[in-house]
Amino acid sequence: MVTRTVDLRSDTVTKPSKAMRAAMANAEVDDDVLGYDPTAFRFEMEMARIMGKEAALYVPSGTMGNLISVLVHCDIRGSEVILGDNSHIHIYENGGISTIGGVHPRTVKNNKDGSGGKCLPVEYIDKVGELAKKHRLKLHIDGARIFNASVALGVPVHRLVQAADSVSVCLSKGLGAPVGTVIVGSKVFIAKAKTLRKTLGGGMRQVGVLCAAALVAVQENVSKLEGDHKNAKTFAEGLNKIKGLKVDVTSVETNIVSGLVVNVKNVD
Amino acid sequence: MVTRMVDLRSDTVTKPSKAMRAAMASAEVDDDVLGYDPTAFRLETEMARIMGKEAALYVPSGTMGNLISVLVHCDIRGSEVILGDNSHIHIYENGGISTIGGVHPRTVKNNKDGSMDIDLIEAAIRDPRMEICYPTTRLICLENTHANSGGKCLPVDYIDKVGELAKKHGLKLHIDGARIFNASVALGVPVHKLVQAADSVSVCLSKGLGAPVGSVIVGSKVFIAKAKILRKTLGGGMRQVGILCAAALVAVQENVSKLEGDHKNAKTFAEGLNKIKGLKVDVASVETNIVYFDITEGAKYHIPRTMQKCGRTWHTFDARELIQSNGLGQ
Numbered sequence: 168m169v170t171r172t173v174d175l176r177s178d179t180v181t182k183p184s185k186a187m188r189a190a191m192a193n194a195e196v197d198d199d200v201l202g203y204d205p206t207a208f209r210f211e212m213e214m215a216r217i218m219g220k221e222a223a224l225y226v227p228s229g230t231m232g233n234l235i236s237v238l239v240h241c242d243i244r245g246s247e248v249i250l251g252d253n254s255h256i257h258i259y260e261n262g263g264i265s266t267i268g269g270v271h272p273r274t275v276k277n278n279k280d281g282s283g284g285k286c287l288p289v290e291y292i293d294k295v296g297e298l299a300k301k302h303r304l305k306l307h308i309d310g311a312r313i314f315n316a317s318v319a320l321g322v323p324v325h326r327l328v329q330a331a332d333s334v335s336v337c338l339s340k341g342l343g344a345p346v347g348t349v350i351v352g353s354k355v356f357i358a359k360a361k362t363l364r365k366t367l368g369g370g371m372r373q374v375g376v377l378c379a380a381a382l383v384a385v386q387e388n389v390s391k392l393e394g395d396h397k398n399a400k401t402f403a404e405g406l407n408k409i410k411g412l413k414v415d416v417t418s419v420e421t422n423i424v425s426g427l428v429v430n431v432k433n434v435d
Numbered sequence: 436m437v438t439r440m441v442d443l444r445s446d447t448v449t450k451p452s453k454a455m456r457a458a459m460a461s462a463e464v465d466d467d468v469l470g471y472d473p474t475a476f477r478l479e480t481e482m483a484r485i486m487g488k489e490a491a492l493y494v495p496s497g498t499m500g501n502l503i504s505v506l507v508h509c510d511i512r513g514s515e516v517i518l519g520d521n522s523h524i525h526i527y528e529n530g531g532i533s534t535i536g537g538v539h540p541r542t543v544k545n546n547k548d549g550s551m552d553i554d555l556i557e558a559a560i561r562d563p564r565m566e567i568c569y570p571t572t573r574l575i576c577l578e579n580t581h582a583n584s585g586g587k588c589l590p591v592d593y594i595d596k597v598g599e600l601a602k603k604h605g606l607k608l609h610i611d612g613a614r615i616f617n618a619s620v621a622l623g624v625p626v627h628k629l630v631q632a633a634d635s636v637s638v639c640l641s642k643g644l645g646a647p648v649g650s651v652i653v654g655s656k657v658f659i660a661k662a663k664i665l666r667k668t669l670g671g672g673m674r675q676v677g678i679l680c681a682a683a684l685v686a687v688q689e690n691v692s693k694l695e696g697d698h699k700n701a702k703t704f705a706e707g708l709n710k711i712k713g714l715k716v717d718v719a720s721v722e723t724n725i726v727y728f729d730i731t732e733g734a735k736y737h738i739p740r741t742m743q744k745c746g747r748t749w750h751t752f753d754a755r756e757l758i759q760s761n762g763l764g765q
Contacts, residue, residue, distance in 0.1 A: 231670020368499020
């Protein structure tokens, strides 16, 4: 007997809320490639402020957010980037930093506390930032779910990313916007990012339609993430009680439940 | 005394209509990266049908449409593409096919009508026997309408001839059809016939057709399957993109018929400009929605203020300035 369907495909499938639909319908728009879309401008200013960086740039996806960030920091041929062997950039982005950007990856083993929606604490990030500075490297944070981390850790998001030169933040996942990600960083960095965005084909015209929804997402839905985390915990505990399934419930920190072990013999 | 403002910045500044706003507000959506957005599916199916190709793919911009097309046709390292020396791909797309895609361009002179001489195209095709030092030609690109020539239409016979040449040498043919509907309307040729010889076409919905965002690439199923992966790689995979596709569907269903009015307005505008002392327009050369004019000596001091109002930078050393009629048609 099905009482209600819960869509567990991913937090990428979130649909725009009524408020978002209304915002999109009324959005003031113009040609963003020429620099005239007021809603894109307003949204980018707000994201820069929230993240504590100088400037921001709206892009169609997290993949493009990371691709642009890596390629701008590594704009000289012969560059290498250090990243986790189990990171999204390395595993799920078509190897674009290399195939498209000519940047060489150097992977370092990700520990268990780097997967399953786990939060990196602010002290750890600050330490990595110091290491980067010591060796004159840049630090980029793939912050697709940075707000989930901020809420779970109880650390303001601008503090969490203080040590980073750039961050890529998804609006289209748990925050629920239909499309897009924002890159934040210095004015100089964002200026280069804007050109590369155009080059990759991410320059959209009356994009204020999408930015209006993204603005609603970041203004209204960050507070709802705590509820998502509670639901994920409840879900994990429930799964764990089912004969044949086993979940490490303590490892569930945010909105992702993983590490599910299924003993086929014992499942009905 | 200003009675009405006409925005002449470009046809890229067209804003979504009421019908588009309504369609966007009520669009049925889902995750298009996972392949579940029904509105994106509907737009792509419709565009493939209209263009007479097997499949279609919605992308955020014409730049990405062309970039993906060139890179998919030229996916083997060491490729070369033949294109016009005054083509949009070569001049206005940040050289992305090379800087991002590693493809080498071989330009052929664009004539005033936007075409390239067929014998010059053929002469530019690399002899495979010289592969020890030659890149391998894999693709020819045409642009219809041709923007930098003033929105000129390439006739269907010409395109078919270039298609035959491509087939003869085992090459692919891509058409940058950002304004292909303008060409179709101006020539009176159904759009699917106009692009029949092409392996792929990139079509803008966001220009004269008025959608807020996007282009569509059309081609074979195999081509589009590869294009989809490259779109993801470049970062063009959008989630609940049906919102934008809903507006694009309205654009292609309702606004193609309005292009003829745009062309008439452009002609009227050209004739009017030509009457102004100090300005000169070759009115006969205005075929679609783009108007070029010359500033003659003695008139320069009037123009900078006018151009600044239009939001364009005035280059005093360049007497030719481009004005593109947009699609408001009021």
